[in-house]
Amino acid sequence: GAVVSQHPSRVICKSGTSVKIECRSLDFQATTMFWYRQFPKQSLMLMATSNEGSKATYEQGVEKDKFLINHASLTLSTLTVTSAHPEDSSFYICSIVQGNTDTQYFGPGTRLTVL
Amino acid sequence: ILNVEQSPQSLHVQEGDSTNFTCSFPSSNFYALHWYRWETAKSPEALFVMTLNGDEKKKGRISATLNTKEGYSYLYIKGSQPEDSATYLCAPTPNAGGTSYGKLTFGQGTILTVHP
Numbered sequence: 001g002a003v004v005s006q007h008p009s010r011v012i013c014k015s016g017t018s019v020k021i022e023c024r025s026l027d028f029q030a031t032t033m034f035w036y037r038q039f040p041k042q043s044l045m046l047m048a049t050s051n052e053g054s055k056a057t058y059e060q061g062v063e064k065d066k067f068l069i070n071h072a073s074l075t076l077s078t079l080t081v082t083s084a085h086p087e088d089s090s091f092y093i094c095s096i097v098q099g100n101t102d103t104q105y106f107g108p109g110t111r112l113t114v115l
Numbered sequence: 116i117l118n119v120e121q122s123p124q125s126l127h128v129q130e131g132d133s134t135n136f137t138c139s140f141p142s143s144n145f146y147a148l149h150w151y152r153w154e155t156a157k158s159p160e161a162l163f164v165m166t167l168n169g170d171e172k173k174k175g176r177i178s179a180t181l182n183t184k185e186g187y188s189y190l191y192i193k194g195s196q197p198e199d200s201a202t203y204l205c206a207p208t209p210n211a212g213g214t215s216y217g218k219l220t221f222g223q224g225t226i227l228t229v230h231p
Contacts, residue, residue, distance in 0.1 A: 001161065034219075043119070044204070044221040093159075102147055102208065104219060106158040 002028040002098045006107035013084055014115055021079045021110045023094030029074035030096035034104065035067075038091040050077040050094075084114040117141055121205055121222035128195050129230050135191045136225040138205030142186035146210040149219060150179055150190055154201040162190075162203075195229040202226050 003026040013019050023033055033050040048069055049057040056069035066088075068080040081088050093109035120139045128134050140148065147166045153159040163172045168183040176193045192199055206219040 004158065041223075043223045044219075046219060103149070103161045103164055105161065106151075108156070108158045 001103070002026075002030075002096055002105040004094065004096055004105050004107040006094060006110050008110060009108060010111045010113075012113045012115065015085055016083055018080055018082045019084055019112060021081070021092055021094075021112075023077045023079070023107055025075045025096050028096065028098055028105075030077075030098075031074060032097055033071060033077040034095045034097075035069065035077075035079050036093050036095070038093070044093065047079075047092075052077075081112065084112070086114045088112065089114045117207060117209065117220040119205065119207060119220050119222040121203075121225050123225060124223065125226040125228070127228045127230065130195060130197060132195050132229075133191065133193045134195055134227065135189050136203060136227075138188045138190070138207075138222055140186050140188075140205070140207040140220075140222075142183060144209045145183050145186070145207060147208045148181055148183075148188050149206045149208070150188070151204040151206070152201045153204055153224070159204065190225075192227070195227070197229045197231050200227055200229045 005024045007022045031052045035047045036044045038044045046059050047062045050069045050071040052071045052074055058064045071077040091109050091111050095104040095106040097104055122137050149164050150162040151159040152162055163179045165181040170181040172179050178191045181188045202224040204221050204224045206221045208218050
């Protein structure tokens with residue numbers, strides 16, 4: 001399966017700052033990447049679909065101006081949490097789909113803590 | 116938003132025990148059911164993708180069955196080993212014109228701990 005990396009794995013920031021999380025597909029060109037988040041004791045929730053060369057598609061309830069997604073190349077998508085607040089503290093994880101199998105390959109995730 | 120339920124929430128078994136857990140999902144507008152294994156500090160690992168009612172898939176000591184008419188899937192682990200300890204997630208995807216990739220709706224998972 002495809003190998004996906006994320007950076008950073010863990011980040012702590014002050015309230016009001018912006019944080020960028022990178023998702024890289026190391027061995028596959030991914031036209032589509034997905035961003036999920038997981039709050040404590042909850043399930044993984046799809047936030048948005050990142051499309052290479054076009055605008056991301058956001059799920060209902062996810063603010064596009066707060067969670068900026070850029071998919072500038074076939075191997076990199078970035079998620080920027082702008083003006084982060086403590087309630088944005090969560091586990092953010094990305095994935096890609098390889099081929100037509102519908103199987104998604106996930107990165108290891110990023111733990112964001114906003115103080 | 117799909118309502119996906121997994122049970123039990125957590126499970127403790129002894130090494131060598133066989134175990135199983137359940138994923139329940141809406142049977143209408145079904146396309147596929149995914150199972151993932153997620154070990155601590157690692158990426159979720161895809162186990163199975165199943166689409167057909169009555170499907171049964173196997174990977175080593177792990178197998179899964181699918182009932183799309185009643186909306187459930189079982190995951191079985193035979194002869195559990197400590198390295199099987201992980202969170203097992205299921206995620207159905209709805210039908211979207213013959214494909215549905217991306218719209219995974221995850222359950223909360225079953226946390227399995229296998230004691231040596």
